Amino acid sequence: xxxxxxxxxxxxERGQRGQAAITDALFFLVIITGLSSFLYFVANGYGNxxxxxxxxxxxxxxxxxxxxxxxxxxxxxNPNQNxxxxxxxxxxxLAFVKEDYADDAQIDLITQKVLYENVRDILAPIADSxxxxxxxxxxxxxxxxxxxxxxxxxxxxxxxxxxxxxxxxTPGQPPHEDLICNVPLQATGEPPLKADMIxxxxxxxxxxxxxxxxxxxxEQAPGEDPIQVSAFAxxxxxxxxMLDPEVFNYVDWGCKxxxxxxxxxxxxxxxxx
Amino acid sequence: xxxxxxxxxxxxxxLGDDLPSLIPILVGxxxxxxxxxxxxxxxDKRNSDLASDRAVLEVARVLQSNGYIVGVEDFERLCASxxxxxxxxxxxxxxxxxxxxxxxxxxxxNLEFHKMPALDGSRQKLxxxxxxxxxxxxxxxxxxxxxxxxxxxFPVVVEEDKIVKPMHLVVAAWK
Numbered sequence: 001x002x003x004x005x006x007x008x009x010x011x012x013e014r015g016q017r018g019q020a021a022i023t024d025a026l027f028f029l030v031i032i033t034g035l036s037s038f039l040y041f042v043a044n045g046y047g048n049x050x051x052x053x054x055x056x057x058x059x060x061x062x063x064x065x066x067x068x069x070x071x072x073x074x075x076x077x078n079p080n081q082n083x084x085x086x087x088x089x090x091x092x093x094l095a096f097v098k099e100d101y102a103d104d105a106q107i108d109l110i111t112q113k114v115l116y117e118n119v120r121d122i123l124a125p126i127a128d129s130x131x132x133x134x135x136x137x138x139x140x141x142x143x144x145x146x147x148x149x150x151x152x153x154x155x156x157x158x159x160x161x162x163x164x165x166x167x168x169x170t171p172g173q174p175p176h177e178d179l180i181c182n183v184p185l186q187a188t189g190e191p192p193l194k195a196d197m198i199x200x201x202x203x204x205x206x207x208x209x210x211x212x213x214x215x216x217x218x219e220q221a222p223g224e225d226p227i228q229v230s231a232f233a234x235x236x237x238x239x240x241x242m243l244d245p246e247v248f249n250y251v252d253w254g255c256k257x258x259x260x261x262x263x264x265x266x267x268x269x270x271x272x273x
Numbered sequence: 274x275x276x277x278x279x280x281x282x283x284x285x286x287x288l289g290d291d292l293p294s295l296i297p298i299l300v301g302x303x304x305x306x307x308x309x310x311x312x313x314x315x316x317d318k319r320n321s322d323l324a325s326d327r328a329v330l331e332v333a334r335v336l337q338s339n340g341y342i343v344g345v346e347d348f349e350r351l352c353a354s355x356x357x358x359x360x361x362x363x364x365x366x367x368x369x370x371x372x373x374x375x376x377x378x379x380x381x382x383n384l385e386f387h388k389m390p391a392l393d394g395s396r397q398k399l400x401x402x403x404x405x406x407x408x409x410x411x412x413x414x415x416x417x418x419x420x421x422x423x424x425x426x427f428p429v430v431v432e433e434d435k436i437v438k439p440m441h442l443v444v445a446a447w448k
Binding site: 031036046050054057068070072073083090118121 | 295297298304307308319326330337370436438439441
């Protein structure tokens with residue numbers, strides 16, 4: 001009788017041990033599954049920050065190389081010729097711009113077109129995926145005046161259509177647009193772009209690559225000696241994104257599409273915009 | 274072992290009793306080692322890709338130098354100074370975007386590099402191949418079918434007959 005009771009107790013104890021063993025194994029499986037999921041996510045995200053850093057490095061390198069190329073390039077004295085024309089008289093692009101500016105402290109429309117074509121060609125390989133702004137500006141200008149002498153902007157046109165909780169982006173027609181901005185307002189004759197407006201735009205576009213080169217321009221008031229004016233050329237590029245209409249719009253920035261602006265040159269007008 | 278235990282219901286021996294718990298343990302070990310192998314391979318591939326990305330930027334940086342190419346000999350000197358083993362590459366200067374009759378596109382399988390006069394009077398292509406490659410090598414879709422092809426373009430200026438022409442440095446690299 002006593003022996004049977006002992007056997008029953010032993011069987012019950014073995015059953016509990018069996019349950020404990022399988023519970024331990026299931027806990028082990030849960031821990032392994034968690035660990036494997038963690039490894040999977042770590043493996044998928046591994047190197048993303050380095051890849052982003054390399055992408056930023058490419059943008060920086062491109063921006064620096066492009067600005068150097070713009071500032072070093074030659075251009076024909078006659079804008080109707082090209083650099084490969086054996087009869088063309090050649091000058092430095094920067095000298096061409098400085099000479100034009102020294103005349104009347106403005107960059108004439110024909111020079112703006114030459115500058116635009118150079119910048120457009122140099123940035124053409126990345127123009128589909130990057131937006132950019134290139135400008136020439138005077139240093140040390142009061143915050144009330146516009147420091148910008150020439151502003152070229154290339155941006156991707158996008159339309160956002162909100163569908164429920166998500167937005168769908170569709171490329172505009174045409175997908176990209178080139179603008180010359182800071183064109184003086186017809187009402188006041190004043191250029192509208194103030195010093196902080198480009199900075200505000202750059203703060204909204206995410207990562208951007210900026211390169212700057214210093215220039216010396218000449219200004220001469222009637223009857224006075226010419227004076228040197230500090231200026232700079234800057235190129236800022238960023239991966240194409242939708243621009244905030246509160247920060248950038250054609251009217252506030254005084255922007256005109258290049259085709260519209262330069263169409264008058266075909267009829268022979270070369271005056272300032 | 275007492276005779277009563279051997280005849281107990283459901284008892285199939287000391288190891289057999291733990292058999293149900295061994296199954297989840299084995300499944301867990303298989304999952305762990307599979308995910309460990311997957312993660313190791315993913316790290317390895319990503320490291321290799323990042324090394325290639327860095328190498329192609331390095332090739333471009335050396336060939337650009339200060340962004341001002343003075344002539345064929347200058348470009349050849351820059352090309353000879355390259356010592357990159359991570360990738361194979363084909364690089365050169367093109368005016369596809371800046372010449373008036375340029376194609377305005379870069380096709381890695383039909384790269385047309387700018388030719389200019391060398392000091393010996395001959396016209397030579399501004400191109401650069403990784404060390405040990407056939408000088409007549411051309412990229413083809415069949416060649417890069419099972420390779421990772423990287424293409425980078427940077428602006429440079431090339432001085433030719435005292436005219437400073439804007440052009441582009443193209444680097445096609447593969448591993």
